[in-house]
Amino acid sequence: MKCVGFILIGLACSLAGGAATADVVAVVSANSPITALSKNQLLDIFLGRASRYPDGTPALPLDQAEGSAVRDEFYTRVAGQSAAQIKAYWSKIIFTGRGQPPPTVSNDAEAKKRIRDNPAAIGYIDRAMVDDSVRIVF
Amino acid sequence: MRDQRLRTWILAIAVTMLMACYPFRGAAAGADPDPPMFVFNAFGTLGVVHSSDSQADFTSSDLKPDGAGYSHRWSADVDSRFGAQLTANITSQLSAVLQLVTEQNYANSYRPEVEWANIKYQLTPDFDVRIGRIELPVFLVSDARKVGFANPWVRPPVEVYDTEPLTNNDGVDLSYRLHLGEATTTLAAEYGSTYRVDFPLDMSAEAHDLRALIIKTEYGAALFNLSYLAAHVTLDPTIALFPAYRELGAAGEAIAQTYELVNKLATIVSAGASYDPGKWFATAEWMQFDSRSFVGVSTGWYLSGGYRIAKFTPFLTYSALTVSPTSSAGVDASALPASQAGVALALNAGLNQALGQRPAQRTLAAGARWDFARDLDLKLQIDHTRLGRGSPGELINLQPGFRFGGTVNLFSAAIDFVF
Numbered sequence: 001m002k003c004v005g006f007i008l009i010g011l012a013c014s015l016a017g018g019a020a021t022a023d024v025v026a027v028v029s030a031n032s033p034i035t036a037l038s039k040n041q042l043l044d045i046f047l048g049r050a051s052r053y054p055d056g057t058p059a060l061p062l063d064q065a066e067g068s069a070v071r072d073e074f075y076t077r078v079a080g081q082s083a084a085q086i087k088a089y090w091s092k093i094i095f096t097g098r099g100q101p102p103p104t105v106s107n108d109a110e111a112k113k114r115i116r117d118n119p120a121a122i123g124y125i126d127r128a129m130v131d132d133s134v135r136i137v138f
Numbered sequence: 139m140r141d142q143r144l145r146t147w148i149l150a151i152a153v154t155m156l157m158a159c160y161p162f163r164g165a166a167a168g169a170d171p172d173p174p175m176f177v178f179n180a181f182g183t184l185g186v187v188h189s190s191d192s193q194a195d196f197t198s199s200d201l202k203p204d205g206a207g208y209s210h211r212w213s214a215d216v217d218s219r220f221g222a223q224l225t226a227n228i229t230s231q232l233s234a235v236l237q238l239v240t241e242q243n244y245a246n247s248y249r250p251e252v253e254w255a256n257i258k259y260q261l262t263p264d265f266d267v268r269i270g271r272i273e274l275p276v277f278l279v280s281d282a283r284k285v286g287f288a289n290p291w292v293r294p295p296v297e298v299y300d301t302e303p304l305t306n307n308d309g310v311d312l313s314y315r316l317h318l319g320e321a322t323t324t325l326a327a328e329y330g331s332t333y334r335v336d337f338p339l340d341m342s343a344e345a346h347d348l349r350a351l352i353i354k355t356e357y358g359a360a361l362f363n364l365s366y367l368a369a370h371v372t373l374d375p376t377i378a379l380f381p382a383y384r385e386l387g388a389a390g391e392a393i394a395q396t397y398e399l400v401n402k403l404a405t406i407v408s409a410g411a412s413y414d415p416g417k418w419f420a421t422a423e424w425m426q427f428d429s430r431s432f433v434g435v436s437t438g439w440y441l442s443g444g445y446r447i448a449k450f451t452p453f454l455t456y457s458a459l460t461v462s463p464t465s466s467a468g469v470d471a472s473a474l475p476a477s478q479a480g481v482a483l484a485l486n487a488g489l490n491q492a493l494g495q496r497p498a499q500r501t502l503a504a505g506a507r508w509d510f511a512r513d514l515d516l517k518l519q520i521d522h523t524r525l526g527r528g529s530p531g532e533l534i535n536l537q538p539g540f541r542f543g544g545t546v547n548l549f550s551a552a553i554d555f556v557f
Contacts, residue, residue: 038320039358040320040357040358041320043358044320044322044356049315049322049356050317050322051263051264052263058263066512067512076416079359079416080359080415080416080417081414081416082416082446082449082509083512084449084509084512084515085414085416085446087287087512087513087556088287088288088289089288091181091282091285091287091288091556092279092281092282092285092288094179094223094225095179095181095221095223095237095281095282095284095285095288096254096273096275096281096282097223097225097233097235097237097254097256097258097268098281100177100225
């Protein structure tokens with residue numbers, strides 16, 4: 001019974017702790033030929049199922065740091081999945097030696113810099129951080 | 139057994155040496171750095187299981203010698219394990235992976251075993267070849283069945299997953315990824331030469347000429363998996379019944395040929411699907427294992443679904459395993475000389491006992507996963523299992539007071555982690 005109480009308290013805390021949501025968009029370099037991606041295409045790139053854009057050019061996805069609000073919001077919006085679910089997904093891939101999650105950047109500014117400098121790169125940032133060096137594709 | 143151990147070490151050393159070749163790695167080109175040379179990951183589960191039946195043991199795998207019930211009221215051996223993995227990205231095309239896993243093994247020790255040790259060459263972004271010790275991805279979650287964190291349950295349903303306790307194979311595989319519209323289909327073919335696996339009670343099985351074909355399609359939140367596996371399997375030592383049958387002449391020889399598991403083509407066909415849009419998940423899997431021997435034809439399936447409420451994922455699973463044949467006419471004792479008839483009747487009884495006690499069971503499981511911290515989860519699960527008529531189900535170490543065809547309740551708790 002103590003256990004059940006413990007779980008119920010945990011559940012209540014989890015439900016109460018809804019994080020403030022930011023408006024997150026997926027962006028590529030302004031020099032990239034990519035103009036738009038569908039939700040599934042974007043998901044395939046970030047989940048390591050596709051290593052190229054639909055036009056055949058190589059794609060280099062960049063994740064934001066684990067635990068960051070922008071990362072959680074991105075996966076909630078694109079995959080409908082929580083951070084734990086994405087972690088569980090990658091556990092399956094990592095522990096069969098099939099791949100590793102995308103490299104991470106520490107914040108929106110670094111994401112934007114890496115994306116601006118590399119037409120293959122794709123990342124996600126807060127919409128408020130978008131300027132003319134990057135293009136929104138989703 | 140010694141050959142296998144030697145080969146394991148050769149594999150592990152070869153992969154390690156290849157990993158050490160990093161000075162030959164080409165200088166990074168382009169603005170973005172290559173993935174890091176070495177990546178270390180680890181996973182593990184700490185779990186306890188309690189069984190309501192004190193006259194037999196519940197285990198999570200045929201490879202384990204004891205578990206919860208008779209041997210231990212609470213067993214930590216059923217689900218606990220630790221795995222560590224080193225991945226080396228040698229060039230952008232060439233990588234190597236070495237994974238060691240420690241868990242209760244056939245000899246009741248926790249000696250670490252080489253789970254994977256393979257080298258992958260990426261011929262194109264969608265086509266790779268691997269050689270060495272690789273996973274045997276027969277079922278939907280076979281490749282991650284040891285990684286509790288990757289799964290919603292404490293363990294994958296034993297009605298399907300315990301039919302094929304092997305998780306790896308020494309050989310080569312080819313994997314080709316096709317992009318059809320927004321669907322990604324992966325075709326994989328695997329070949330293994332000879333692989334020996336040790337079971338408790340000094341039993342072992344050897345598989346050779348293993349061939350597997352797997353077709354996996356991912357489309358958004360949906361995943362479909364079809365697989366076929368075939369191997370020639372020999373049980374060593376053979377069951378004493380069969381040499382005795384052979385003493386009875388042609389009729390006995392025919393029985394031995396039909397039921398003895400010696401160089402028999404064993405096949406597994408499976409189909410699975412899962413749908414996980416985020417808020418909930420549903421998964422179903424069906425498989426049939428045909429051993430062409432006394433082990434019989436096993437058919438297993440399960441349906442499982444769960445709903446996510448914040449960090450909690452309660453789930454329900456129904457799974458079933460049936461087996462046939464469960465009896466045999468044996469040799470016709472009346473056609474034998476009186477001196478052999480008594481032996482024939484005794485052997486027929488022994489054969490029917492072996493066939494009748496193959497595992498058959500149904501389980502209704504309910505539980506929940508709680509992602510209480512980053513990279514950690516806690517799971518609680520209750521299993522209500524009804525054993526098939528006259529069958530011990532998947533239970534082992536049956537004691538004189540054991541009731542065949544009865545019911546068993548399990549309580550399991552586990553903490554999973556990855557880093």
